[in-house]
Amino acid sequence: KAVVSTQSGHYGRGAKSKDELLKQLEDLKTELSTLQVQKVTGGATNKLSKIKDVRKSIARCHTVLRSNQRDNLRKFYQKKKYIPLDLRPKLTRALRRALTTHEAARKTKRQQKKEAHFSQRVFAIKA
Numbered sequence: 461k462a463v464v465s466t467q468s469g470h471y472g473r474g475a476k477s478k479d480e481l482l483k484q485l486e487d488l489k490t491e492l493s494t495l496q497v498q499k500v501t502g503g504a505t506n507k508l509s510k511i512k513d514v515r516k517s518i519a520r521c522h523t524v525l526r527s528n529q530r531d532n533l534r535k536f537y538q539k540k541k542y543i544p545l546d547l548r549p550k551l552t553r554a555l556r557r558a559l560t561t562h563e564a565a566r567k568t569k570r571q572q573k574k575e576a577h578f579s580q581r582v583f584a585i586k587a
Contacts, residue, residue, distance in 0.1 A: 478528065485521040488514055 492514045498507050530547070537543045548556075567575075575579070 478525065481521055483523055485518065485525075488518045488521065492518065543577075 464504065471570060492511065495503075495507055495511045495514060498504075533544070534547055
């Protein structure tokens with residue numbers, strides 16, 4: 461049974477530090493620029509097919525950097541009262557505007573008095 465490893469295995473969260481990812485990103489960008497120059501000057505076809513792979517690798521680096529940044533922001537805002545809009549759950553517009561369970565459970569003074577004085581009566585049923 462052969463183990464198949466995907467190319468994104470190198471980029472997994474926590475696999476590389478931010479500095480390593482930024483260095484790799486810089487290397488990939490320089491490689492891309494050299495490949496693009498070769499394309500203009502009429503380089504080998506095998507080099508031209510590599511442009512797509514390098515662009516995808518750059519995108520992967522950006523994705524990992526962004527997700528790590530968002531994870532750190534989530535940890536930072538975890539105990540805060542307000543969370544930035546882009547970190548809040550998307551849901552639907554109606555669900556975002558709905559009352560929270562705490563707000564929905566609240567009762568007015570009048571309602572509380574009414575329930576205290578006129579509680580639900582319990583009847584014994586003759587069998």
